[in-house]
Amino acid sequence: MTKGDQKLYHQMLHGDKQALEEIYEKYEKLLYSFAIKLSGDSQLAEEVLQEVFIKIWTKKAVYEEGKGKFSSWIVTITRYTCIDLIRKRKKNTVAFEEERDEVHQETPSTENLAEWREEGASVRQAVKKLSNEQRQMVDCFYFKGMAHREIAEQCELPLGTVKGRLRLALKHLRKELHQIREKGGIHDA
Template sequence: MQPGRAIEQDVKDVQDELLLKTASGDQSAFAELYRISSPRLYGLCVRMLRERGTAEEVLQEAWITVWHRASTFDRAKASANTWLGTLFRNKAIDRLRQRKEEVLDDPDLMNDLEDDVPSPAEGAEQSQDYLRLSECLEQLRPQQRRAVREAFFSGVTYNELAARCQVPLGTMKSWIRRSLLQLRTCLDP
């Protein structure tokens, strides 16, 4: 294993342990998890929301959710890093949807929002993992690749994707699930 990968694995193991301790009500473990995980999670929120103030609000709301829902973390299903990333991403998507609902009645505001805010996909391009993820995404079939990108970088729901692609909802869910499994296999060292 490469030295950088070994350090990454150590950090992931520490995060797993801290999240498990948090689930049992250990406040010091929660504080340490917050300390080592917040910068990355805050970056995720800023990239998705494009407003620092809103990102800070979502970050705080999500950490409260972590405290209350840490007991649902299952190390066998995902790492703490993945569990936290998913929770924070979903909170950010909820906020984006809320924002879209607020401006839907005013087309000028909607156009301004779309023009001024780079997409989450553009933010992901700046990360060091973008190239690796891009290579793995290219291995997916075009429709599935598009569905995964829209679901995870644009916050489009499965229902919306199914309607856009004119396929049953169950088919869309299967596409996404199989695609994620294929991506996981590709991204795992």
């Protein structure tokens, strides 16, 4: 968490709406693009963005500095919110193909695309260094949006094994990405 993020977050926790707006302005494009990438639906992405900031403002999602970067935390909140809303829509509504065809998707800026590609390449490089088992867990959980229990059932593994492999994979990924950042491969948010 940068000093600016930390200060804004603490101000927001004490009811400062301007601080919330500044956090929103800083992260909205990243989170919106991420939600569109996960869902393929700009309306759902807007709903996700709104829900994420409501969770932050109402303190239903609370950042803990010792557990990682603020930017990683807010992206994780966005990911879970997006997956929840996708699941909710699948259960509660029947989507009409005509409505899907009318959805307008915004194109990310060239600068954002370049940054995403650079980070994506670094993440793919780091993922390649994981064991096959860990890579499978990361793919299922982060890229396919499966729950721990779903992964356990699909892979025919105990739930604890799935969670353990994911924890170990994340530990290795953090270490590898830290080394890549030190070499100048990724720029911190």
